Amino acid sequence: MHSNKKEYARFLLDSIHREIDRPITVMEVCGTHTVSIARSGLRELLPEQMQLLSGPGCPVCVTDDLDLDMVMALSRQEGIILATFGDMMRVPGTESTLQQEKSKGADVRVVYSPTDALQLASENPDLQVVFLGVGFETTTPVVAAALDQAVQLGLKNFSVFSLHKLVPPIMRALLEDPEVKLDAFINPGHVCTILGTEPFRFIAEEYGKPCVVAGFEAADILEALLMIVRQYREGRPAVEIQYKRAVRPEGNPVAVGFIEKYFQPVDARWRGIGMVAESGLDLRDEYAQFDAKKRFPLDIQPGVRRKKCSCGEVLKGLKLPYQCPLFGKACTPAKPVGPCMVSTEGSCAAYYRYGRKKAGVSS
Amino acid sequence: MCLAIPSKILKIKGQMAEVDIGGNVKEVNIMLTPEAKVGDYVLLHAGYAIQVIDEKAANEIFEAWEEAYNALQ
Numbered sequence: 152m153h154s155n156k157k158e159y160a161r162f163l164l165d166s167i168h169r170e171i172d173r174p175i176t177v178m179e180v181c182g183t184h185t186v187s188i189a190r191s192g193l194r195e196l197l198p199e200q201m202q203l204l205s206g207p208g209c210p211v212c213v214t215d216d217l218d219l220d221m222v223m224a225l226s227r228q229e230g231i232i233l234a235t236f237g238d239m240m241r242v243p244g245t246e247s248t249l250q251q252e253k254s255k256g257a258d259v260r261v262v263y264s265p266t267d268a269l270q271l272a273s274e275n276p277d278l279q280v281v282f283l284g285v286g287f288e289t290t291t292p293v294v295a296a297a298l299d300q301a302v303q304l305g306l307k308n309f310s311v312f313s314l315h316k317l318v319p320p321i322m323r324a325l326l327e328d329p330e331v332k333l334d335a336f337i338n339p340g341h342v343c344t345i346l347g348t349e350p351f352r353f354i355a356e357e358y359g360k361p362c363v364v365a366g367f368e369a370a371d372i373l374e375a376l377l378m379i380v381r382q383y384r385e386g387r388p389a390v391e392i393q394y395k396r397a398v399r400p401e402g403n404p405v406a407v408g409f410i411e412k413y414f415q416p417v418d419a420r421w422r423g424i425g426m427v428a429e430s431g432l433d434l435r436d437e438y439a440q441f442d443a444k445k446r447f448p449l450d451i452q453p454g455v456r457r458k459k460c461s462c463g464e465v466l467k468g469l470k471l472p473y474q475c476p477l478f479g480k481a482c483t484p485a486k487p488v489g490p491c492m493v494s495t496e497g498s499c500a501a502y503y504r505y506g507r508k509k510a511g512v513s514s
Numbered sequence: 515m516c517l518a519i520p521s522k523i524l525k526i527k528g529q530m531a532e533v534d535i536g537g538n539v540k541e542v543n544i545m546l547t548p549e550a551k552v553g554d555y556v557l558l559h560a561g562y563a564i565q566v567i568d569e570k571a572a573n574e575i576f577e578a579w580e581e582a583y584n585a586l587q
Contacts, residue, residue, distance in 0.1 A: 181516060182515060182516070183516060183517055209515060210515050210516075211515060236515070236560075238515055263560065263561060264560045264561025264562070265560065265561070266543060266561050266562075267561075285515075286515060286516070287515075287516060289515075289516035289518065289559055289564065290515065290516065290559065290560060292546055292562075292564065293546070293559060293560045293561070293562045293564070296543065296545050296546055296562055299545070300545075339516060340516075341516040341517070341518045341557070341559065341564070342516060344518065344557060344564060344565045345564060345565075367578075368578050395571075396567060396570075396571035396574055396575060397518070397557055397565060397567055397571065397575075399565075403546065403547070403564060403565050405546055405547065405548060406546045406564060409546065494515070496515060
């Protein structure tokens with residue numbers, strides 16, 4: 152990056168203003184980008200022709216309430232320790248959260264790494280440790296690596312409840328949705344650290360839309376936006392990497408190999424969006440003994456979803472957070488209704504924290 | 515959630531490595547980056563190294579952090 156970042160950011164911004172020659176709606180699919188854009192106030196500085204939308208980029212936010220109900224039912228069973236990343240504790244199912252279950256006596260433990268869950272399994276041989284696998288391709292290899300360690304150690308009391316999601320299939324689903332209007336993507340930086348660019352080529356080749364892998368500073372995002380403007384000007388949609396510091400075209404093939412060894416694509420529910428074909432991951436059949444869904448089958452009645460929350464429309468970029476009737480009123484970070492307000496990386500939480508004063512002003 | 519942070523490898527013991535994260539020493543797993551050597555910089559996510567990056571890239575990411583931190587003060 153350039154030595155004088157402010158000056159460089161101004162140069163990028165001026166270039167975008169000068170060079171944009173058509174309306175361009177860009178969607179980012181990464182919670183860290185959502186926060187960075189909201190915090191830097193970039194939306195206010197861009198030309199009117201450029202609109203930035205936040206897509207389903209926060210794995211916490213897209214976890215379906217019915218799936219979470221299953222996780223909570225499992226956490227209530229005797230002899231189970233449910234280990235989860237802290238982000239999931241306050242995400243509501245149809246009736247409860249893991250935090251509420253914990254306060255009612257479920258053994259729910261917050262871990263920083265799946266390694267900590269392996270440790271819990273070793274220390275508690277008489278209990279079953281279930282790790283809640285949530286996350287995109289950045290996180291899945293880490294969980295696959297932990298599974299590999301569990302296999303090596305021959306752990307009999309460790310399993311994963313996989314709610315992992317895949318980014319390329321949801322991007323395809325958005326491109327196929329007639330309601331969703333977008334012209335380009337900013338690709339999630341660290342998902343691409345793992346996947347590289349190949350799995351995203353279809354966006355340029357089949358749909359003729361640019362996508363640029365961006366870093367997380369304001370200048371990175373501006374640079375990526377300028378690259379998108381130029382792809383349109385030059386009529387050559389492509390997958391390009393702005394975030395060269397951390398992303399190689401080939402990604403991390405070892406990490407992808409671990410994902411493929413332990414997981415297989417399955418249809419998955421996305422909160423507010425619905426079922427998306429082959430957009431999630433379950434454990435492969437040969438590792439059934441490490442698959443919590445198979446080891447602890449649950450027979451529960453599906454709960455009733457909350458209706459008023461606009462999370463689904465927000466996740467698809469059809470509504471801005473403050474267009475939801477609950478935003479900032481019934482739903483705040485202290486008392487969240489929907490997952491987009493729970494996670495600090497959720498669109499609603501980012502808008503609430505950094506852009507609330509501008510609510511009502513077009514951005 | 516997909517945040518990853520840079521660190522420098524100080525020691526390697528099998529699949530585990532001791533790394534320096536901005537002055538703090540921590541043990542992480544390096545099985546996803548088998549090519550990583552002592553002295554290399556790696557991106558960390560949830561206790562695992564997920565990619566080897568060069569020193570310049572690591573320093574740029576550290577710098578950006580510092581700026582973000584200062585901006586919050």
